[in-house]
Amino acid sequence: xxxxxxxxxxxxxxxxxxxxxxxxxxxxxxxxxxxxxxxxxxxxxxxxxxxxxxxxxxxxxxxxxxxxxxxxxxxxxxxxxxxxxxxxxxxxxxxxxxxxxxxxxxx
Amino acid sequence: xxxxxxxxxxxxxxxxxxxxxxxxxxxxxxxxxxxxxxxxxxxxxxxxxxxxxxxxxxxxxxxxxxxxxxxxxxxxxxxxxxxxxxxxxxxxxxxxxxxxxxxxxxxxxxxxxxxxxxxxx
Numbered sequence: 136x137x138x139x140x141x142x143x144x145x146x147x148x149x150x151x152x153x154x155x156x157x158x159x160x161x162x163x164x165x166x167x168x169x170x171x172x173x174x175x176x177x178x179x180x181x182x183x184x185x186x187x188x189x190x191x192x193x194x195x196x197x198x199x200x201x202x203x204x205x206x207x208x209x210x211x212x213x214x215x216x217x218x219x220x221x222x223x224x225x226x227x228x229x230x231x232x233x234x235x236x237x238x239x240x241x242x
Numbered sequence: 243x244x245x246x247x248x249x250x251x252x253x254x255x256x257x258x259x260x261x262x263x264x265x266x267x268x269x270x271x272x273x274x275x276x277x278x279x280x281x282x283x284x285x286x287x288x289x290x291x292x293x294x295x296x297x298x299x300x301x302x303x304x305x306x307x308x309x310x311x312x313x314x315x316x317x318x319x320x321x322x323x324x325x326x327x328x329x330x331x332x333x334x335x336x337x338x339x340x341x342x343x344x345x346x347x348x349x350x351x352x353x354x355x356x357x358x359x360x361x362x363x
Contacts, residue, residue, distance in 0.1 A: 184349035
């Protein structure tokens with residue numbers, strides 16, 4: 136199985152801050168990397184697919200980059216509604232695997 | 243607007259079989275463009291892909307669960323189902339159904355709200 140490692144596991148940031156979350160794959164997954172946002176008590180929501188493509192309706196302050204084994208999710212200017220956990224997922228090969236999640240708190 | 247809704251018992255006895263159904267509305271479950279999958283999340287933990295089914299009935303399962311899991315499709319009811327046998331407390335989780343593309347980057351673009359299944363006597 137391909138292991139996905141996210142960092143940090145949690146972080147606290149202020150409104151307006153630039154936030155970066157990283158995700159590493161245990162082997163190359165090309166650009167088969169997706170990012171999901173999960174608000175407390177809710178289902179995950181697709182933010183970014185194919186490493187850097189913004190899902191329809193997602194605010195432009197979210198962006199993704201990377202390929203191979205190293206990927207990042209960036210929030211350019213943190214908003215209060217961004218309080219959530221963020222999960223990366225590789226869809227290169229089955230079993231599709233997720234990172235352990237990053238819990239984002241607002242200071 | 244596509245909607246997915248999970249249904250099934252919220253409490254299952256240890257060693258028995260967990261059965262859940264996902265009802266799809268607002269779109270066709272028979273499309274060759276998509277797989278229909280199950281993903282779970284134990285309380286306070288990360289997400290785990292369980293498996294997916296194609297409109298033809300082709301299935302893909304997580305090897306860690308393969309001996310216990312079965313996913314099937316009923317196109318006449320626009321539903322797909324999960325069966326997980328010989329459950330233990332470790333199978334306690336929120337279970338989500340989701341759609342992901344069969345080509346492209348296979349991202350999960352639509353999810354159900356999730357249903358909590360507790361394994362306990």
